[in-house]
Amino acid sequence: MLENAFNALKTYDWGSDLGQLQAIRDAVVTTHGDAAARGQLESQLTAALQAGLPRAAQDFICRQLMQVGTAASVPALATLLANKDLSHMARFALERIQGPEAGQALRDALPKVAPELQVGLLSTLGARAEEADVPLFASMLSDKNPAVARAAAVGLGHIGSSAAAAALATAKPSDPAATSAAIDASLACAEGLLAAGKKAEALAVYKRFAGSDQPKHVRLAATRGMLACAGKKDA
Secondary structure (H helix, E strand, O other): OOOHHHHHEEEEEEEEOOHHHHHHHHHHHHOOOOOOHHHHHHHHHHHHHHOOOOOOHHHHHHHHHHHHHHHHHHHHOOOOOOOOOOHHHHHHHHHHHOOHHHHHHHHHHHHOHHHHHHHHHHHHHHHHHOHHHHHHHHHHHOOHHHHHHHHHHHHHHHHOOOOHHHHHHOEEEEOHHHHHHHHHHHHHHHHHHHOOOHHHHHHHHHHOOOOOOOOHHHHHHHHHHHHHHHHOOOO
């Protein structure tokens, strides 16, 4: 019974019999294609998430919301983003929720959390790869925390647009690892631009990294990219 499964969440902990929650997992499957039933299940899950349940139970709920969550789940999931133990699970669910609400919740949480959690939030925003986040990532490329700067660079690489490439072109990270991440992200942008048929823009990016001042592996990648822009294959 579904009701019994939700009651079991009140005392569920690591090592408990997962079978007592099977009715909820089954409902995730059986409500597929039934908007009304799935909406009701989502409401039950989000209500439970805010009921002060044990961490293991909240973790379980987030996993279910990865599959059934919509914009309606965002407020409940957003409350966990500053929780060092549950932020990652909330992020995984928000990553899969379509629509602007999920992205906005992630952005709103950024200035409120510690750098180690900021890295996770940026990673999730990067995975969502929304063009609107280019200015945000660009603003964090020079963050004093190297891990945050690297995450911002990677996010721009995931977006891979003209604007993302332009932001990376002017970036001046202070940390060598962040600089390396920005180079990798720039090359990823060039690949995306080339795939989108924007050969001139891709070529301009590749040329920036073909000089003798670049590490050998970077020059090699840039050269291959330039050949691809010309419609040629490297030997």
